[in-house]
Amino acid sequence: MPNSERACxxxxxxAAWALDAAFPARAGQIYDPSAGSTCTAPNCSSVFLGGxxxxxxxxxxxxxxxxxxxxxxNSCLRLDVIEQGVDTEIVTIAxxxxxxxxxxxxxxxxPLLKINATERGWYTVQVSQSDGAPVEVNFVLAYGVYSxxxxxxxxxxxxVATTQSLIVSAAKISRSNGPAIVPNSATP
Numbered sequence: 001m002p003n004s005e006r007a008c009x010x011x012x013x014x015a016a017w018a019l020d021a022a023f024p025a026r027a028g029q030i031y032d033p034s035a036g037s038t039c040t041a042p043n044c045s046s047v048f049l050g051g052x053x054x055x056x057x058x059x060x061x062x063x064x065x066x067x068x069x070x071x072x073x074n075s076c077l078r079l080d081v082i083e084q085g086v087d088t089e090i091v092t093i094a095x096x097x098x099x100x101x102x103x104x105x106x107x108x109x110x111p112l113l114k115i116n117a118t119e120r121g122w123y124t125v126q127v128s129q130s131d132g133a134p135v136e137v138n139f140v141l142a143y144g145v146y147s148x149x150x151x152x153x154x155x156x157x158x159x160v161a162t163t164q165s166l167i168v169s170a171a172k173i174s175r176s177n178g179p180a181i182v183p184n185s186a187t188p
Contacts, residue, residue: 029068029122037144040151043080046144053088053127055134062135064091064128069143071095073120076146076153079113085137087130095121098159103130116156117148 037045051065071077071094079090089103090111096119102111109130129135146152 029070038147038150042152043078043082043142043144044152045146046078046080046142048082049141049143051127051139051141053086053129053135053137053139055129055136060134062128062132064126065139066124066126068122069125070145071115071118071121071123072145073118074148075118076148076150076156077113077115077118077123078142078144078146078152079111079115079125080142080144081110081112081127081139082142083138083140084110085139086135088127088137088139089130091126091128093124094159095119095123099161100157101160102157114153114156116153118145 039045049067051067053065054063055061056063069077069079069092079092081088081090087104087109088111089101090113092100092113092115094100094115100113100115102113104110105112111127111130125141127139127141129137144152
């Protein structure tokens with residue numbers, strides 16, 4: 001192999017390593033093939049996804065696991081971390097920009113989000129360490145789309161903010177306390 005080809009392969013490898021260090025792990029777009037299920041046991045028709053929160057402790061970079069998860073119109077969307085290595089949290093952004101967050105369910109430190117009367121579209125879902133520390137840890141997320149008002153969404157969560165309100169809040173902080181980072185996307 002000529003030296004120019006070796007150099008090109010080395011540069012591509014270095015570029016891939018640099019991109020891995022700079023961006024969070026992404027799972028892509030995922031949908032529940034049993035959407036609209038009427039079963040009533042917890043997570044009874046969920047898709048189980050294994051994921052990794054991919055923080056870089058050596059650089060201090062916290063890297064959440066991120067995916068786009070499909071929610072149907074007027075459905076119940078349930079996102080349940082059923083296994084975790086550390087205390088995690090879920091932040092979910094609806095297609096309209098409403099933000100949902102859960103750190104701990106009532107009985108333990110695993111996060112559970114229940115969104116009833118969803119809107120049709122892709123929800124940005126992030127799982128990260130609950131205090132934002134750069135950790136590398138595996139988890140299992142149960143994702144299910146159920147019929148409206150299904151028991152899997154009893155006691156559903158309300159939006160905690162909208163992406164627009166987060167941008168406005170960051171701008172107010174910037175004006176009062178000096179520079180602030182204002183997100184350029186809907187991902188927190």
